[in-house]
Amino acid sequence: MSDAFLRLHDVTLRYGRTIAVEKLNLAVSAGEFVALLGPSGCGKTTTMRAIAGLLKPSAGRIVIDGADVTRVAPNKRDVGLMFQSYALFPHLTVFENVAFGLRLRKLPDADIKTRAIQALASVGLAGTEEKLPKELSGGQQQRVALARAIVVRPRLLLLDEPLSNLDARLRLEMRSEITRLQRELNLPMIYVTHDQVEALALADRIIVMRAGRIEQDGTPEVIYAKPRNEFVARFVGFETILTAARLAAHARLPGPAYAFGWRPRHVVVGTGPYQGHVRGASYLGETVEYLIESEFGPIKAEVAADAPRHGPGQAVAFDLPFARAAPLAADLPA
Numbered sequence: 487m488s489d490a491f492l493r494l495h496d497v498t499l500r501y502g503r504t505i506a507v508e509k510l511n512l513a514v515s516a517g518e519f520v521a522l523l524g525p526s527g528c529g530k531t532t533t534m535r536a537i538a539g540l541l542k543p544s545a546g547r548i549v550i551d552g553a554d555v556t557r558v559a560p561n562k563r564d565v566g567l568m569f570q571s572y573a574l575f576p577h578l579t580v581f582e583n584v585a586f587g588l589r590l591r592k593l594p595d596a597d598i599k600t601r602a603i604q605a606l607a608s609v610g611l612a613g614t615e616e617k618l619p620k621e622l623s624g625g626q627q628q629r630v631a632l633a634r635a636i637v638v639r640p641r642l643l644l645l646d647e648p649l650s651n652l653d654a655r656l657r658l659e660m661r662s663e664i665t666r667l668q669r670e671l672n673l674p675m676i677y678v679t680h681d682q683v684e685a686l687a688l689a690d691r692i693i694v695m696r697a698g699r700i701e702q703d704g705t706p707e708v709i710y711a712k713p714r715n716e717f718v719a720r721f722v723g724f725e726t727i728l729t730a731a732r733l734a735a736h737a738r739l740p741g742p743a744y745a746f747g748w749r750p751r752h753v754v755v756g757t758g759p760y761q762g763h764v765r766g767a768s769y770l771g772e773t774v775e776y777l778i779e780s781e782f783g784p785i786k787a788e789v790a791a792d793a794p795r796h797g798p799g800q801a802v803a804f805d806l807p808f809a810r811a812a813p814l815a816a817d818l819p820a
């Protein structure tokens with residue numbers, strides 16, 4: 487990956503004495519769409535702020551397109567930002583909101599006009615130039631923010647939870663808008679989210695962070711199906727995780743691993759070597775979700791709704807098939 491467009495070398499970021507990110511190494515190729523995924527407080531936003539130049543690393547280097555930018559001011563980095571907290575200016579028209587960055591760069595008026603109008607058209611907002619932000623829907627306002635980020639023709643685009651204020655339908659709409667723009671502009675993008683579905687849907691590569699460190703870096707397919715350890719597995723929906731030591735008393739293990747994880751739909755209900763009691767059953771339409779009390783503790787299972795049903799309190803057999811299990815490494819201490 488020596489041809490990476492963006493590279494973080496052993497970057498450490500602090501707020502006073504708090505170390506938010508420690509010795510982070512990260513490379514993003516030209517045209518690549520990378521998602522930073524992790525729980526609240528793991529250092530996603532801090533990392534983005536450092537790439538944008540809003541926070542100076544206390545150690546390490548940041549390289550963009552071969553040039554060390556560690557000490558370069560934010561406005562000299564050609565990095566586009568769309569942060570959830572970067573609201574639009576309420577008293578400026580949509581056009582002026584988008585034109586803002588171009589005015590700062592002192593471009594000629596005619597160029598500003600052409601580029602702002604073009605950026606608005608590219609996010610599907612042609613004709614809204616003279617409106618005020620409050621006259622637009624939440625989704626349209628997010629698109630203005632997106633137009634504002636791309637109008638300066640950044641070399642790299644950073645999106646920090648850009649869809650978190652939107653309802654489910656608008657999120658879907660904006661998601662495809664962002665994918666389309668990324669293909670069209672062929673810009674490297676880093677997208678911060680704590681929502682695994684969003685990361686899976688959008689990114690070429692997902693980096694899972696925890697407590698200022700990278701837990702796993704891989705394609706959506708790998709992160710989804712082959713989480714490395716218990717932390718990543720839980721984060722992407724493996725709800726039943728049992729250590730090999732615990733399982734060894736009941737089953738022949740398929741190979742060495744610290745633990746094994748199953749998603750709810752990997753658990754077999756109604757047949758199998760284990761016994762439990764149904765503590766809860768929720769009908770979800772296509773499927774039924776069961777909470778089964780067992781010798782392993784509570785097990786969450788999700789089975790097709792047309793399979794035989796089991797009511798609360800009933801004894802039920804179940805299986806945790808190794809063929810569907812993810813073998814997991816132990817977590818590093820946080």
Ligand SMILES: Nc1ncnc2c1ncn2[C@@H]1O[C@H](COP(=O)(O)OP(=O)(O)OP(=O)(O)O)[C@@H](O)[C@H]1O
Nearest residue numbers: 501504506524525526527528529530531532533680
């Ligand atoms: N301005 C600040 N001053 C002191 N500590 C901070 C500051 N901003 C963040 N931190 C701390 O740095 C760590 C990383 O925070 P950061 O905001 O990067 O996390 P995040 O992964 O983006 O979380 P979220 O998803 O909640 O935005 C946290 O422990 C947080 O408490």
